[in-house]
Amino acid sequence: MDKLKALQAFVLIVERGSLTEAAEALDSSLSAMVRTLGALESQLGVRLLNRTTRRLSLTEDGRQYLERARHILAALDDADRSLGAQQAEPSGTLSVTAPVLFGQYHVAPSVTSFLQRYPRMRINLVLLDRVVNLVEEGLDVGVRIGPLEDSTVVARGVGRIRRVVVASPALLRRLGTPKHPRDLAKLPCLRFSATDGVHWVFREAGHAFTVGVQGQLECNLSAPMLEACAAGLGFGRFLSYQAAPWVAAKRLRIVLGDYEVEPWPVSLTYPSARLLPSRTKVFIEWMVGELKSSV
Structure with a gap:
């Protein structure tokens, strides 16, 4: 027996005063x-209604049960209405994290449009160039670039990002354009410690190989590395979105494109151990649509 349906049927029988009318109202027999x-x-082990051929009447137990049944059904209806209203107009605060430049270029504009659409929402946007633990750091949603090794999160893919080698036009005129990644071993390279060390990985004929690189500068942030690269200090390797404005401005050029490794996935992540609030679901769906169109 479906207890909820039984409660609904009992209340309706009393309100309609007839089994037949209640059956019709519920599209039942x-x-x-x-x-x-x-x-x-x-x-229940009690009689709720006295039934005769002419009328139905509540017993004393029936009257007490009717009051409680109505209260239960009203509470369920209020809960449904509350969640429905929250889904239509989410409210509350979300903490969201993303890599610094990707957050500036892609996440922050999408967050702004989301907040304009849902004025009752507030978002704390944390931009960091490091891998964060969402649960330990109290974050609701994260944008992650690269392979995911954290099994405690759920991931929604929104795109893929290339890893590109770039250099300034002036440096290429002075030293020449490398024909193969191994040429970089003899050329000045800038090491972006957030994604690469002293060995850069490339791919040729379906097989990966590494090239040892060296240079005068190593840094954990992309912005100063891009500036140094554009100034002609050496070759650099970046995620494509990091270098995109510089390439568009013709301050950097992409080289060795035929040897790039597989693009890295871009994912929206959130803790798998939580039952997601409506506001988080609405935000995730918004960001999936926004990022898929921009990445």
Whole structure:
């Protein structure tokens, strides 16, 4: 027996004063309504209604049960309405994290448009060039670039990002354009410690190989590395979105494109151990659509 449906049937029988009318209202049969009422009374061990050929009347137990049944159904209806309203107009605060430049270029504009659409929402946007633990740091949603090794999060893919080698036009005129990644071993390179060390990985004929690189500068942030690269200090390797404005401005050029490794995935992540609030679901769906169109 479906207890919720039985409660609904009992309340409706009393309100309509007729098993037949209650059955019609619930798009059910009279026999099914009689069975539902009988099963409810059997489970409770009491008679709820006195039934004669002419009328139905509540017993004392029936009157007490009717009041509680109405309260339960009203509470469920309020809960449904509350969640429905929250889904239509989310409210509250979310903490969101993303890599610094990707956050500036892609996440922050999407967050702004989201907040304009949902004025009752607030977002704390944390931009960091390091891998964060969402649960330990109290974050609701993260944008992650690269392979995911954290099994405690759920990931929604939104795109892929290339890893590109770039150099300034002036440096290429002075030293020449490398024909193969191994040429970099003899050329000045800038090491971006957030994604690469002293060995850069490339791919040729389906197989990966590494090239040892060296140079005068190593840094954990992309902005100063891009500035140094554009100034002609050496070759650099970056995620494509990091270098995109510089390439578009013709301050950097991409080289060795035929030897790039597989693009890295871009994912929206959130803790798998939580039941997501409506506001988080709405935000995730918004960001999936925004990022898929921009990445």
